[in-house]
Amino acid sequence: MSTDVATPIEQPVIGEINKYDFITQTTGVFKARKGLDREVVEQISALKNEPDWMRKFRLDSLDIFESKPMPNWGGNIKLDFQDVYYYLKPTDGQGKTWDDVPQEIKDTFDKLGIPEAERKFLAGVKAQFESEVVYGSLQEDLAKKGVIFTDTDTAVREHPELLREYFGKIIPPEDNKFAALNSAVWSGGSFIYVPPGVKIDFPLQAYFRINAESMGQFERTLIIVDEGAEVHYVEGCTAPMYSTESLHSAVVEIMVKKNGRCRYTTIQNWANNIYNLVTKRAMAYENALMEWIDGNLGSQLTMKYPAVYMMEPGARGEILSIAFASKGQHQDAGAKLVHCAPNTSGRIISKSISKNGGRSSYRGLCKVEDGAINSKSNVVCDALILDPDSRSDTYPYIEVEEQQVQIEHEASVSRIGEEQLFYLMSRGLTEAEASSMIVSGFIEPLIKELPMEYAVEMNRLIELQMEGSVG
Amino acid sequence: MSETLKITDLHVAVEGKPILRGVNLTIQRGETHALMGPNGSGKSTLGNAIMGHPSYEVTGGSIEIDGADLLEMDASERARAGVFMAFQRPMSIPGVKMADFLRHAATNVRNPNRKEGEDLIPMREFRRELKDKMSQLRMDEEFARRYVNDGFSGGEMKRAEILQLAMLRPKFAILDETDSGLDVDAVKLASQSIAEIGGAEMGILIITHHDKLLENNTPNFTHVMMGGRIVETGGVELARELYTEGYDRIRAAYPEAAALDAELSEEQATA
Numbered sequence: 219m220s221t222d223v224a225t226p227i228e229q230p231v232i233g234e235i236n237k238y239d240f241i242t243q244t245t246g247v248f249k250a251r252k253g254l255d256r257e258v259v260e261q262i263s264a265l266k267n268e269p270d271w272m273r274k275f276r277l278d279s280l281d282i283f284e285s286k287p288m289p290n291w292g293g294n295i296k297l298d299f300q301d302v303y304y305y306l307k308p309t310d311g312q313g314k315t316w317d318d319v320p321q322e323i324k325d326t327f328d329k330l331g332i333p334e335a336e337r338k339f340l341a342g343v344k345a346q347f348e349s350e351v352v353y354g355s356l357q358e359d360l361a362k363k364g365v366i367f368t369d370t371d372t373a374v375r376e377h378p379e380l381l382r383e384y385f386g387k388i389i390p391p392e393d394n395k396f397a398a399l400n401s402a403v404w405s406g407g408s409f410i411y412v413p414p415g416v417k418i419d420f421p422l423q424a425y426f427r428i429n430a431e432s433m434g435q436f437e438r439t440l441i442i443v444d445e446g447a448e449v450h451y452v453e454g455c456t457a458p459m460y461s462t463e464s465l466h467s468a469v470v471e472i473m474v475k476k477n478g479r480c481r482y483t484t485i486q487n488w489a490n491n492i493y494n495l496v497t498k499r500a501m502a503y504e505n506a507l508m509e510w511i512d513g514n515l516g517s518q519l520t521m522k523y524p525a526v527y528m529m530e531p532g533a534r535g536e537i538l539s540i541a542f543a544s545k546g547q548h549q550d551a552g553a554k555l556v557h558c559a560p561n562t563s564g565r566i567i568s569k570s571i572s573k574n575g576g577r578s579s580y581r582g583l584c585k586v587e588d589g590a591i592n593s594k595s596n597v598v599c600d601a602l603i604l605d606p607d608s609r610s611d612t613y614p615y616i617e618v619e620e621q622q623v624q625i626e627h628e629a630s631v632s633r634i635g636e637e638q639l640f641y642l643m644s645r646g647l648t649e650a651e652a653s654s655m656i657v658s659g660f661i662e663p664l665i666k667e668l669p670m671e672y673a674v675e676m677n678r679l680i681e682l683q684m685e686g687s688v689g
Numbered sequence: 690m691s692e693t694l695k696i697t698d699l700h701v702a703v704e705g706k707p708i709l710r711g712v713n714l715t716i717q718r719g720e721t722h723a724l725m726g727p728n729g730s731g732k733s734t735l736g737n738a739i740m741g742h743p744s745y746e747v748t749g750g751s752i753e754i755d756g757a758d759l760l761e762m763d764a765s766e767r768a769r770a771g772v773f774m775a776f777q778r779p780m781s782i783p784g785v786k787m788a789d790f791l792r793h794a795a796t797n798v799r800n801p802n803r804k805e806g807e808d809l810i811p812m813r814e815f816r817r818e819l820k821d822k823m824s825q826l827r828m829d830e831e832f833a834r835r836y837v838n839d840g841f842s843g844g845e846m847k848r849a850e851i852l853q854l855a856m857l858r859p860k861f862a863i864l865d866e867t868d869s870g871l872d873v874d875a876v877k878l879a880s881q882s883i884a885e886i887g888g889a890e891m892g893i894l895i896i897t898h899h900d901k902l903l904e905n906n907t908p909n910f911t912h913v914m915m916g917g918r919i920v921e922t923g924g925v926e927l928a929r930e931l932y933t934e935g936y937d938r939i940r941a942a943y944p945e946a947a948a949l950d951a952e953l954s955e956e957q958a959t960a
Contacts, residue, residue, distance in 0.1 A: 636743060641780040644740050645790070645853065646768035646797035651805060655793070659784025659836065 250305040259402050262305045279391035279401030286395040293519035293548045302465050304403040364413040370438050373409035388471035389499050396495045400436050400469040407437035412447040421450040439470040443478040453484035465493050472500035474508050485513035494520040505532035514541045514551050525554035528562035535564040540664050543576030552581040557593035568599035572608035579611040588619040601631040602660050654684040692718040694861045700749035701738045708734045710917035716892040721906050723928045724896045726914035727936050730950050732896045736863045740774040741767045769801035771860030775850035775867045781838035788833040791856050798857045822855045843870030851882050861892040868902040880905040916946025
């Protein structure tokens with residue numbers, strides 16, 4: 219076992235803020251050796267001072283991971299699991315520097331107009347101290363209402379009862395190979411508990427937990443929305459996330475109890491060598507509403523299908539998904555709606571754009587279980603293909619075990635029409651401006667669901683993706 | 690050579706099939722020309738070729754604007770050089786608001802050397818102008834927030850085209866059957882608007898079957914197209930004659946061109 223122990227790295231003093239900084243209190247940098255086995259998993263658990271139940275959960279998950287075959291559908295995964303680092307203890311000097319950040323990502327930050335300090339954080343090379351004060355006051359405000367909002371590692375220590383009740387229950391390690399992997403090596407992620415009747419009227423953002431820990435490659439998020447409560451969680455940022463590691467495999471579990479509402483928004487832009495294999499699932503109970511808004515840009519392969527299981531009558535699930543596949547990228551994205559009770563309803567809107575030889579697939583499931591009478595699902599998936607080298611596929615799975623139901627599926631594939639381009643160009647728009655405008659229009663139904671600042675950033679990201687795509 | 694759109698011996702093919710066979714036409718700014726002719730004679734082809742539609746292949750001849758070679762330019766550059774076409778069937782662009790589209794278009798056309806990413810016309814200024822133009826055209830303000838031609842009725846589309854004409858203020862405008870799909874009142878409003886917008890500034894080519902559009906836009910010249918050529922040119926009286934009498938006299942006078950037309954119309958009908 220190779221354990222690197224480094225001397226603490228000297229921090230720049232930023233006024234008074236440094237005294238709130240707890241990342242600098244770590245005594246060293248730890249990097250697990252490459253590869254995965256019991257020793258590495260135990261080491262992770264020990265470093266986090268975890269209780270026995272969590273260590274056992276991790277080790278059991280490792281066994282499940284090792285026994286499960288790779289998925290034989292979706293994208294082409296060429297990944298050597300022994301060639302990955304599974305744990306990097308996050309500190310300010312975790313071996314990455316700003317110089318290591320790929321130029322394309324730096325350019326994107328630049329064009330998005332993101333301030334220097336923020337860029338460094340988003341790229342994972344710097345902890346951000348500046349927001350610490352904001353974090354503190356927000357925490358206080360939420361805490362008064364009984365809301366818990368912290369990173370999942372902290373939650374294991376501070377809220378063990380809640381954790382044990384829900385952790386790994388919505389997505390058990392047995393669910394799929396990558397859920398098992400995450401269960402074995404997870405680190406970081408958000409934990410949110412919203413008590414009954416509490417409605418949080420501004421979006422909670424991962425921004426606030428970044429002080430606690432750098433974003434893991436195997437983060438684990440758990441959100442519990444109690445009866446009649448409401449929350450909107452925005453994960454990460456629309457700004458690009460990047461990693462030099464090759465694998466990102468997160469698990470997100472959400473529980474929305476009776477009359478509760480939860481909206482989870484994430485827009486991710488990964489470096490082009492990343493496998494992004496994420497399991498996201500929510501359970502919605504009586505008259506509860508779960509909404510996923512999920513945007514995928516970048517990565518080599520993304521396989522991600524946010525799901526809503528409608529467990530009790532009146533539950534609703536809505537999923538808006540968008541994928542943008544460019545050269546060398548395969549976005550295998552979609553959504554799942556599972557009707558487990560009568561009078562449940564769901565809607566999926568999926569949009570994909572393929573350009574420069576990129577490939578996007580919609581893979582969706584609509585399932586109605588026996589007894590879920592009067593349930594309704596409406597699925598609309600549209601694909602836009604920008605050039606003849608690009609590709610789009612649709613794999614809708616529909617499983618219905620009940621008679622009195624209504625399932626609608628519409629799919630359309632369009633190429634950016636020569637006629638549309640000509641029309642806009644005849645009004646003085648350049649070819650690039652015209653295609654960019656057509657693409658913005660195409661994703662408009664998703665954009666208008668986003669909070670203002672995210673909508674603006676999303677539009678800028680799409681514009682950047684479009685640059686140089688024609689002409 | 691200034692203030693002139695000059696078409697010389699223009700030959701145009703679509704999917705390898707010749708449609709225009711030597712069109713000559715010169716339009717000065719301030720003039721209104723009517724282009725009439727039976728279906729399939731090549732009228733819309735001429736419009737599309739002037740505007741630079743990529744499916745219309747120019748196989749011979751030239752088009753010049755103020756002495757500059759239009760054929761060297763793509764559609765965007767032609768628009769910025771001062772050419773506009775109101776389409777017979779404009780494309781819908783879902784998700785793109787009329788106002789956003791028009792602000793981009795107006796900025797580029799008014800500032801032909803604008804580089805991508807440079808500022809657009811200031812929002813306040815643009816909104817005021819758009820509101821004025823829309824009220825002149827008796828369009829509801831809501832119209833600016835709708836998606837470009839998406840779910841528009843035939844009449845709404847045509848009015849949207851005229852709104853664009855008004856905002857872009859081109860040197861030369863081609864109106865391709867702008868009157869079709871409009872009721873009598875709407876045609877009247879459209880023709881008045883075109884006259885107001887055009888004034889003495891614009892060179893206008895009106896492609897039409899309808900004399901109503903010509904009432905407020907008295908053509909200085911009327912051209913009859915048949916078999917991919919302009920076979921006769923006259924004044925406003927020629928337009929009136931064609932509208933009331935039809936094309937029998939022309940067909941009889943140009944049997945060769947009429948035969949080509951019949952062939953093309955038949956192909957269109959069976960296609």
